[in-house]
Amino acid sequence: YLPLKYKETGEYLTASLSKSTAAINILPAIIPSILPKRSNEDVVEDDRAAINYVDKVVLVIEDDIHFSRIMREMAHKAGLKVVVAISYLEIFDCILNYAPIAITLDVTMPETNGWNILKLLKGNKNARHIPVYVISGIDYKDMAYGMGAKSFAVKPLSGIMIETLFQQMITFNNHKLKKVLAITANKNDSIELAGLFNNETIATFYAASGKEAFTELNAAPFDSVVIDYSLPEAMDVLKFMQAEYPGTPVIVYANNQIIKNELQIIKGWHYGVLDKSEGFYGKLLSGVLKALHVNINTLSDEKNNLIEAAMAREDILIGKKVLIVDDDVRNLFALTAAFERCKLEVLTADSGKEAIGIVALETGISMVLMDIMMPDMDGYETIRQIREEEKNKYLPIIAVTAKAMVGDRRKCIEAGASDYITKPIRTDQLLSLMRVWLYNEEMV
Numbered sequence: 520y521l522p523l524k525y526k527e528t529g530e531y532l533t534a535s536l537s538k539s540t541a542a543i544n545i546l547p548a549i550i551p552s553i554l555p556k557r558s559n560e561d562v563v564e565d566d567r568a569a570i571n572y573v574d575k576v577v578l579v580i581e582d583d584i585h586f587s588r589i590m591r592e593m594a595h596k597a598g599l600k601v602v603v604a605i606s607y608l609e610i611f612d613c614i615l616n617y618a619p620i621a622i623t624l625d626v627t628m629p630e631t632n633g634w635n636i637l638k639l640l641k642g643n644k645n646a647r648h649i650p651v652y653v654i655s656g657i658d659y660k661d662m663a664y665g666m667g668a669k670s671f672a673v674k675p676l677s678g679i680m681i682e683t684l685f686q687q688m689i690t691f692n693n694h695k696l697k698k699v700l701a702i703t704a705n706k707n708d709s710i711e712l713a714g715l716f717n718n719e720t721i722a723t724f725y726a727a728s729g730k731e732a733f734t735e736l737n738a739a740p741f742d743s744v745v746i747d748y749s750l751p752e753a754m755d756v757l758k759f760m761q762a763e764y765p766g767t768p769v770i771v772y773a774n775n776q777i778i779k780n781e782l783q784i785i786k787g788w789h790y791g792v793l794d795k796s797e798g799f800y801g802k803l804l805s806g807v808l809k810a811l812h813v814n815i816n817t818l819s820d821e822k823n824n825l826i827e828a829a830m831a832r833e834d835i836l837i838g839k840k841v842l843i844v845d846d847d848v849r850n851l852f853a854l855t856a857a858f859e860r861c862k863l864e865v866l867t868a869d870s871g872k873e874a875i876g877i878v879a880l881e882t883g884i885s886m887v888l889m890d891i892m893m894p895d896m897d898g899y900e901t902i903r904q905i906r907e908e909e910k911n912k913y914l915p916i917i918a919v920t921a922k923a924m925v926g927d928r929r930k931c932i933e934a935g936a937s938d939y940i941t942k943p944i945r946t947d948q949l950l951s952l953m954r955v956w957l958y959n960e961e962m963v
Contacts, residue, residue, distance in 0.1 A: 563587045566600040574600045578619040582628045597685040611948045621688040622651045641667040643951045648814040665789040697811040702726045703747035743810045748773040768810030801829025840864040840883050844874040845890040871896030887916045899934040906935035915956035
């Protein structure tokens with residue numbers, strides 16, 4: 520169902536699954552007959568009821584109704600369609616259903632953490648290739664670029680600025696063949712990189728010295744640059760890139776540890792840094808594809824496996840202890856199986872009272888997944904009682920609701936939930952959300 524076209528009755532039309540859609544796992548015990556309908560909370564009029572397969576769609580993540588309307592009007596002038604979303608659930612549903620060519624994201628929305636959304640998008644293999652154009656009322660440009668944004672703009676935006684933004688999206692979407700410059704004097708690396716990057720969407724060029732690199736860079740712009748830091752002129756090339764092509768993604772790799780002050784300079788430019796340890800080529804390929812906004816699902820199985828193996832070694836989920844609270848044993852079983860495959864330690868409770876007891880007695884719980892609709896003590900009350908303990912002040916609690924109803928998001932947050940998600944639960948979406956909150960927990 521990519522994309523979906525809705526009948527006037529609200530029913531879903533069926534269509535064949537694309538490769539990228541088929542790659543998304545859905546927990547088997549938690550699937551209703553149709554996808555969840557859009558919540559009526561904070562509804563903004565958009566084009567979702569009039570999207571055809573050939574339309575180019577932009578996903579606008581924005582809670583300012585007036586600004587959303589302006590964005591829609593300007594998008595129409597550029598020949599684009601718009602869908603508007605706010606909640607995590609709706610964002611991923613829109614990505615799956617409408618295959619947007621670009622996303623605009625307001626990171627300063629009062630009720631939704633826009634930075635968390637950006638982390639989610641760039642951490643999800645089915646969404647990370649979509650260019651995100653960040654919009655903010657405050658100048659957070661460095662942070663946005665450091666987290667993988669395609670561009671950054673500060674409100675208020677004039678009509679000309681919005682028009683230019685949409686034209687940039689169209690131009691980038693039409694730019695299918697991406698150029699990568701690999702700078703290394705190591706012949707073995709050149710051979711490996713040739714096999715790693717080259718496919719129908721990426722053309723790789725090589726430079727074996729600083730002189731050759733400057734020649735290539737002066738001849739034409741590149742979409743991304745990869746450079747071996749053992750090259751004597753590496754820092755000179757990086758300084759040139761920062762001065763002449765500050766928006767071009769650069770990945771620096773090194774056999775040995777980079778000197779601390781030089782490393783700080785490189786990271787200050789928001790360049791990626793990798794060491795040639797186990798899983799290096801998978802990490803490098805993943806980083807380049809992310810920088811180029813190339814869909815991982817278009818790769819061969821061999822390259823996909825290379826990326827997944829590399830990223831699995833550093834997955835923040837590994838070893839974390841998660842409590843699942845749900846009165847339905849089928850859901851407990853399905854979630855437990857999915858989590859254990861990710862090397863999570865799983866605890867379960869089938870009632871609110873049992874959950875409160877486990878949280879009070881068990882040490883090292885990193886997250887709670889709380890079903891809201893439970894008999895006796897519902898999820899709202901369970902969350903409130905868990906939050907009464909000072910030690911649970913920062914414990915990530917993700918509420919799980921049966922369907923998107925008016926006020927669900929607000930009620931969950933007011934009860935003390937960190938975030939919420941609705942059934943049917945897609946494993947990749949849930950795991951991405953969990954990674955964001957586990958990352959936040961480690962920063963506290």
